[in-house]
Amino acid sequence: MAQKSRAEMMEETRAKLIAAARKAFADKGYADASMDDLTAAAGLTRGALYHNFGDKRGLLAAVVDQIDGEMAARAQEQANRKGGSDWEKLLAEGRAYIELALEPEVQRIVLLDGPAFLGNPAQWPSQNTCLSATITTLERINKAGGIKPIDIEATARLLTGAALNAALWVAASEDPETVLSKAIEAFECLASGVLREQPDS
Amino acid sequence: MAQKSRAEMMEETRAKLIAAARKAFADKGYADASMDDLTAAAGLTRGALYHNFGDKRGLLAAVVDQIDGEMAARAQEQANRKGGSDWEKLLAEGRAYIELALEPEVQRIVLLDGPAFLGNPAQWPSQNTCLSATITTLERINKAGGIKPIDIEATARLLTGAALNAALWVAASEDPETVLSKAIEAFECLASGVLREQPDS
DNA sequence: TCAATTAACATACGAAGCGTATGTTTTTAT
DNA sequence: ATAAAAACATACGCTTCGTATGTTAATTGA
Secondary structure (H helix, E strand, O other): OOOOOHHHHHHHHHHHHHHHHHHHHHHHOOOOOOHHHHHHHOOOOHHHHHHHHOOHHHHHHHHHHHHHHHHHHHHHHHHHHOOOOHHHHHHHHHHHHHHHOOOHHHHHHHHHHHHHHHOOHHHOOOHHHHHHHHHHHHHHHHHOOOEOOOOHHHHHHHHHHHHHHHHHHHHHOOOHHHHHHHHHHHHHHHHHHHEOOOOOO | OOOOOHHHHHHHHHHHHHHHHHHHHHHHOOOOOOHHHHHHHOOOOHHHHHHHHOOHHHHHHHHHHHHHHHHHHHHHHHHHHOOOOHHHHHHHHHHHHHHHOOOHHHHHHHHHHHHHHHOOHHHOOOHHHHHHHHHHHHHHHHHOOOEOOOOHHHHHHHHHHHHHHHHHHHHHOOOHHHHHHHHHHHHHHHHHHHEOOOOOO
8 A cells, every 4th residue: 555544644643742852851861851853953943833732741641651562572572582580580681681771772761861850750650561570470489489478579579679679779880791790690689589499590 | 046147048048939839849750840839939039039049950959858857867767766676667667668768748859859950869968868868778788797708788789779769669659558568568578688687576 | 626624843932040240348468 | 558369149042841722634523
């Protein structure tokens, strides 16, 4: 089909705006990103913005949603690649979260600006994408009787929180390579706290 | 002395501005807080602001510093109150962090707005106030040979990160009472991962 | 098929806020 | 006592956001 339908055009402009926003938000931060510049870079005007996303925050929410989806997919991929036990999958997820959060785009938009302008991340619908994966893995381990009798969701929240914070620490360090390995070690150490018995490693 | 020196006057206006900023930032958030309104509420104008703090961000930094100092002091107080072993002190600190982070003022200003407008908290000088306390406690436990051979700072970073994230979760929940106890349980569980042997509890 | 309506934007407008540049007054220094 | 500087207040310009109002093209209904 050479002709694009109206709905397709709409989706295309939405995609262009989101793409331009990802770049602008990542480069300048949400607060310093001008909507005039952003929309112009996408070959549009602010009119398209307010028609499609309501306001500036709406665009940020859409961007966060998109990034979060990509994060969850990539983390799952990493976790499933190596196979292994559910426990090893949990550790792989944690490592993946840390490494994903090292990307400037994720860090600036999702970890720094997101909470300030979209509010408490614990209330985001998207945050649950990454989180539910961890919950699922924890529940599997739990059904096998491998962990202590604690609240699954609470544990998942703390683990992901620790991972994201670790990423911020690594990003701020002057020697990310070695600091990253330290962070991953510490993460696996803390995670082992949920086990009934010490792992083999 | 009935007369106040010039330096005292200066400190007084700084204190008034910081106090007004704490209230305004906590109520409306940093982005939506008007400097005109804020300074007027302190009985001053924006002139005083830019003379004392450089810009809006400078005022936020001062506010964050003050709150962080109070947090560290209160957490230490809580940890030392019950006495007990270093291990119990570590758990008490974690619990204190979670409970402190539940206060709307701390949450809005330090956890949500701070990172967005002051940048990565891992680079803040003030963040180290709370963190170094945890590091100190961990080192004490380490010297007694009680923990696994992992990086102390990394562990402290992850533990505080987990605590702060837990607080955001509790704050967003509809039943903070029970969720808080779950979060504290999970925290202690994860923290026990650093121990060589399972604690007595 | 052809008006009429609506969707998808663009343009124009008004208001608010930040930072700076420029006063103004009161100490401090010499 | 006069000059200098500190501690603010006032005034100004610039940017930006959200909305209100066009404008064009597609869709609907008879």
